Amino acid sequence: MKSRKKMTVNQMVLIALAACINTAGGQAALALRLPVYLDSIGTILAGILLGPVYGMLPNLLSGILMGMTTDIYSLYFAPVGMVTGFMAGLASRRMPELMGRVRGLRLFLAAALITVPGTIVSSLICAGLFGGITSSGSTVLVQLLSHTPLGMTASIFLVQVITDLADRTVSLFLASAAAGTVPDRLKQAICGQQGRACGP
Secondary structure (H helix, E strand, O other), rough: OOOOOOOOOOHHHHHHHHHHHHHHHHHHHHHHOOOOOOOOOOHHHHHHHHHHHHOHHHHHHHHHHHHHHOOOOHHOOOOHHHHHHHHHHHHHHHHHHHHHHOOOHHHHHHHHHHHHHHHHHHHHHHHHHOOOOOOHHHHHHHHHHOOOOHHHHHHHHHHHHHHHHHHHHHHHHHHHHHHOOOOHHHHHHHHHOOOOOOOO
């Protein structure tokens, strides 16, 4: 019978660090009322280094933390970040170059792959629970577009696609650059193997 692999201390530390990066980025975007969220940099980093399943954990933790302290919306949108982390883990298995500094068309394609499933979940949450109004700066764009023939639901989806893709592109670039600076020795300590995502 195959024994199940346990999470190591190094992996736990990376997940906690990623949750802190998410919280710091999310707070900066909230304070500056940016149209991007910056709360998935750590999630994407964990997904790249640890794989799809462990990639879901940082946003769950940061969503709970921010939801209970500064931004209640973060708690409701935690599933979006979990989908993002899962997709980042899958993308890193298909595109090993995410372990370094990815650029150009590959960056955009990987960001789109990571973005679309989360955007669908995010749009459903935003429209169904909040009617398009959240703490993000993108709320202003939704409210402006909702008074056009697009209506509320289409406006939410359009703005979510644009802002999520911009956010995930920036986050993926930063996370990929950070993953590329991790020494091979530390990657082996985290993953037990070199040059690819680890974990389930």
